[in-house]
Amino acid sequence: MRLGVWGAAVLRPYKGFAMRLRLALVGLGFFLAVPVRGQVTPQRLLDSAKEPQNWLMYSGDFAGHRYSNLEQVSPTNAAGLVPKWAYQTLAGGKFETTPLVVDGVLYGTGQDDRAFALDARSGRPIWQYQRELPADIRPCCGRVNRGLAILGDKVFLGTLDAHVIALDAKTGNVVWDVTAADYRGGYSFTLAPLAIKNLVIFGVSGGEYGIRGFIDAYDAATGERKWRFYTIPGPGEPGHDTWEGESWKIGGAPAWITGTFDPATNTTFWTTGNPSPSNRGEGRAGDNLYSNTLLALDPDTGKLKWHFQFTKHDDHDYDATQVPVMIDQGEKHLIVQANRNGFFYIIDRGTGRLISSNTYAKVTWSTSKDAEGRPAVDKNGAPSPEGNRVCPGAAGATNWMSPTYDPQTKLFYVTAREQCDIFSTAPQEFEKGHAYYGSAYFPNDDTAPFWGTLRAIDPLTGALKWEWKHPSPTWSGVLSTAGGLVFTGDAEGNFMALEAASGRVLWHFQCGASVYASPMSFAVEGKQYIAVAAGSTLFTFGLP
Amino acid sequence: MLHTSSHRFLRCDSATRLGLVAAGTVLVLLLSFARVRAQDKNPLAGDANAAKVGESQFRANCAFCHGLGARGGGRGPDLTRAQKRHGNADGDLFRTINQGVPGTAMPPNGATQQGVGMTDDEIWQVITYIRSVQKKAPAPVAGNVSHGKELFFGSANCATCHMVQGKGGRLGPDLTTTGSARSTEYLVESVRNPNRRLAHGITEGLKEFSQEYLTATVVDLHGERYLGVVLNEDNFTLQMIDTREQLHLFDKSKLQLFEETRQSLMPAYDPKILPEKDLQDLIAFLLETGLAPEAGQ
Numbered sequence: 001m002r003l004g005v006w007g008a009a010v011l012r013p014y015k016g017f018a019m020r021l022r023l024a025l026v027g028l029g030f031f032l033a034v035p036v037r038g039q040v041t042p043q044r045l046l047d048s049a050k051e052p053q054n055w056l057m058y059s060g061d062f063a064g065h066r067y068s069n070l071e072q073v074s075p076t077n078a079a080g081l082v083p084k085w086a087y088q089t090l091a092g093g094k095f096e097t098t099p100l101v102v103d104g105v106l107y108g109t110g111q112d113d114r115a116f117a118l119d120a121r122s123g124r125p126i127w128q129y130q131r132e133l134p135a136d137i138r139p140c141c142g143r144v145n146r147g148l149a150i151l152g153d154k155v156f157l158g159t160l161d162a163h164v165i166a167l168d169a170k171t172g173n174v175v176w177d178v179t180a181a182d183y184r185g186g187y188s189f190t191l192a193p194l195a196i197k198n199l200v201i202f203g204v205s206g207g208e209y210g211i212r213g214f215i216d217a218y219d220a221a222t223g224e225r226k227w228r229f230y231t232i233p234g235p236g237e238p239g240h241d242t243w244e245g246e247s248w249k250i251g252g253a254p255a256w257i258t259g260t261f262d263p264a265t266n267t268t269f270w271t272t273g274n275p276s277p278s279n280r281g282e283g284r285a286g287d288n289l290y291s292n293t294l295l296a297l298d299p300d301t302g303k304l305k306w307h308f309q310f311t312k313h314d315d316h317d318y319d320a321t322q323v324p325v326m327i328d329q330g331e332k333h334l335i336v337q338a339n340r341n342g343f344f345y346i347i348d349r350g351t352g353r354l355i356s357s358n359t360y361a362k363v364t365w366s367t368s369k370d371a372e373g374r375p376a377v378d379k380n381g382a383p384s385p386e387g388n389r390v391c392p393g394a395a396g397a398t399n400w401m402s403p404t405y406d407p408q409t410k411l412f413y414v415t416a417r418e419q420c421d422i423f424s425t426a427p428q429e430f431e432k433g434h435a436y437y438g439s440a441y442f443p444n445d446d447t448a449p450f451w452g453t454l455r456a457i458d459p460l461t462g463a464l465k466w467e468w469k470h471p472s473p474t475w476s477g478v479l480s481t482a483g484g485l486v487f488t489g490d491a492e493g494n495f496m497a498l499e500a501a502s503g504r505v506l507w508h509f510q511c512g513a514s515v516y517a518s519p520m521s522f523a524v525e526g527k528q529y530i531a532v533a534a535g536s537t538l539f540t541f542g543l544p
Numbered sequence: 545m546l547h548t549s550s551h552r553f554l555r556c557d558s559a560t561r562l563g564l565v566a567a568g569t570v571l572v573l574l575l576s577f578a579r580v581r582a583q584d585k586n587p588l589a590g591d592a593n594a595a596k597v598g599e600s601q602f603r604a605n606c607a608f609c610h611g612l613g614a615r616g617g618g619r620g621p622d623l624t625r626a627q628k629r630h631g632n633a634d635g636d637l638f639r640t641i642n643q644g645v646p647g648t649a650m651p652p653n654g655a656t657q658q659g660v661g662m663t664d665d666e667i668w669q670v671i672t673y674i675r676s677v678q679k680k681a682p683a684p685v686a687g688n689v690s691h692g693k694e695l696f697f698g699s700a701n702c703a704t705c706h707m708v709q710g711k712g713g714r715l716g717p718d719l720t721t722t723g724s725a726r727s728t729e730y731l732v733e734s735v736r737n738p739n740r741r742l743a744h745g746i747t748e749g750l751k752e753f754s755q756e757y758l759t760a761t762v763v764d765l766h767g768e769r770y771l772g773v774v775l776n777e778d779n780f781t782l783q784m785i786d787t788r789e790q791l792h793l794f795d796k797s798k799l800q801l802f803e804e805t806r807q808s809l810m811p812a813y814d815p816k817i818l819p820e821k822d823l824q825d826l827i828a829f830l831l832e833t834g835l836a837p838e839a840g841q
Binding site for chain 1: 778
């Protein structure tokens with residue numbers, strides 16, 4: 001349901017008056033000829049680099065770079081950054097949104113599936129929407145949402161009760177609302193969808209429940225589902241034989257992070273999460289395709305072009321749900337991914353062939369490579385009844401927080417988490433809608449504490465260029481800008497600017513709560529802003 | 545949401561509204577009474593299969609702090625003990641699991657932002673499991689509690705740095721509840737060899753429980769040296785208490801020296817300083833204090 005900014009209760013008794021007023025205003029419009037803000041066409045999304053003042057999709061562009069072409073804030077003036085405005089959702093839980101900005105209006109989501117449009121200069125609300133969620137939803141890992149997609153005159157929201165919703169970008173009114181799956185079976189949406197051409201693409205969450213994962217495409221105008229790609233092949237399909245017995249029906253493989261898109265080859269790239277149960281391989285013998293996999297799909301049909309599986313038959317919850325970043329250098333067209341399993345993968349974007357995989361964080365689960373050169377599972381690292389210490393830990397060497405690729409420094413920046421855990425088995429029967437982990441993990445008793453780090457990596461070699469250490473593992477993503485800066489946050493609540501070339505910290509601000517979001521940048525009236533969510537507040541910063 | 549429902553009420557006349565409110569209140573009271581009753585007794589008590597399923601639930605949801613086998617871990621108490629500090633009855637356990645314990649690291653069910661949380665049935669399964677592994681009766685306390693208390697506040701000098709029930713120092717951890725939170729072996733080790741295990745902080749969502757009692761040495765720009773314990777820190781600032789319990793707040797960029805170690809400021813109490821019998825008395829005092837119902841609340 002929608003919450004009017006001024007309160008629906010106040011306005012509704014005067015509906016007749018409001019209608020007359022609206023008609024009068026529409027009439028007035030003919031005379032005032034107010035300039036109409038342009039719609040977000042599919043072409044504008046393709047040309048996002050031409051309008052650096054706007055942030056048109058989750059990662060900023062189709063390549064997944066999370067890079068802003070704005071250069072007003074630079075190493076010479078970053079020390080002078082100040083807060084410009086803050087917007088509070090007043091909701092609890094992790095605030096993971098990446099806002100969009102289009103022509104001076106900022107669109108974001110809050111915890112519990114609220115959405116809002118703000119004046120991007122002041123943070124003043126234009127509209128707010130609150131999804132009325134059923135009382136019995138139990139989404140894993142907090143009630144979170146990472147943002148919207150925009151196309152035409154609508155913004156698109158995936159909800160925790162597995163609905164796909166289009167909102168009028170001007171009013172926040174629901175235009176269409178489609179049930180994608182039954183939330184009682186553990187299905188939900190947490191990701192920001194991706195708009196390509198006239199379609200909006202959503203990947204489902206629910207890897208803790210024994211769902212059968214899928215990626216859906218909906219007609220942006222009508223909400224009609226155009227295709228569904230099941231991330232677990234059904235009987236008769238290639239890959240089906242990588243599952244034992246009936247395990248494919250409850251095999252997980254959600255797709256809960258936003259994909260990328262290569263218009264040159266008309267291919268959209270999506271990544272998938274763990275097989276279910278997440279930490280117990282017994283009962284699902286085989287590689288478990290397409291769990292923990294990079295998928296190359298035709299965006300018009302959902303047809304699979306190729307796939308690359310990062311972790312076969314995973315029993316450490318190593319979701320591959322990290323944005324698959326497209327990098328072009330000379331003749332090389334690559335996908336690179338710093339995977340949750342601790343390896344940095346370089347993959348040929350045309351064929352899915354693995355070029356290299358090197359560790360970028362501490363890894364003990366794999367000590368060898370298979371025939372195709374990919375890290376192979378070391379059986380000694382499997383969860384056991386007594387517990388087995390494995391690195392990276394259950395939250396991974398990184399997770400859903402976005403990395404960034406800076407085409408100026410030609411470096412890839414990623415949040416790494418140096419934390420090992422003890423994995424133990426916890427056998428359980430599958431029960432629809434109930435958590436289905438099959439195991440447990442807990443912090444190991446090392447005397448060395450856990451820590452986090454921002455790492456700058458050469459994406460062509462995987463070599464480490466510099467790093468900035470955080471006191472503890474963080475869940476903040478990273479933004480790079482043409483001004484020569486990278487921005488990130490930490491678990492201690494600091495949001496900071498670093499020189500992209502050297503890793504030198506130039507500025508920091510204490511947000512008062514851990515950062516669980518990836519930052520972005522936009523400009524209004526010639527002024528650059530950097531925005532990040534922390535606590536229940538969306539902060540923006542700029543020059544004085 | 546609130547706006548819409550109050551708006552609906554506005555349309556009713558006041559008598560109807562009063563009637564609706566009264567009926568609603570009665571219904572809510574009835575429902576909550578039924579709920580409280582339902583939570584008093586474990587419907588799965590003694591069910592071996594429920595205990596088995598409960599073990600898996602326990603591993604997935606509780607072992608993170610309470611350890612495999614419920615014998616206590618880095619943070620949570622040993623739950624195999626017969627006596628639970630926040631209540632022994634089934635209903636008490638259910639409440640503790642479902643609502644958490646305010647002011648401690650025990651979160652309400654489903655509020656950790658990590659997993660899914662448990663249904664009522666799953667909580668009862670966990671309680672059934674805990675019952676299946678817990679000891680039948682409180683372990684007899686071996687030492688002399690009152691002598692342990694004398695040592696703590698007297699010649700053993702524990703109270704110089706540690707507090708129990710509001711009395712004592714603040715440099716080290718408050719030990720009021722440690723007897724219920726830690727195993728006897730852990731307590732013995734912490735006295736004999738304090739460096740072995742400094743408490744690990746819980747970061748992120750439960751950040752307020754971050755203190756790890758690292759030892760800090762600081763030299764400021766005037767050459768002044770400070771030795772003490774870290775209360776909190778981030779990459780840019782440090783909050784510490786020195787050995788005289790003075791609070792110091794530093795900007796890390798304005799220090800000549802900042803070193804921290806996982807070497808405890810506490811001296812190791814070897815048997816020459818604290819004979820075995822005295823140690824037992826001291827532990828007996830801590831166990832007695834920690835297991836007192838709602839100690840320190």
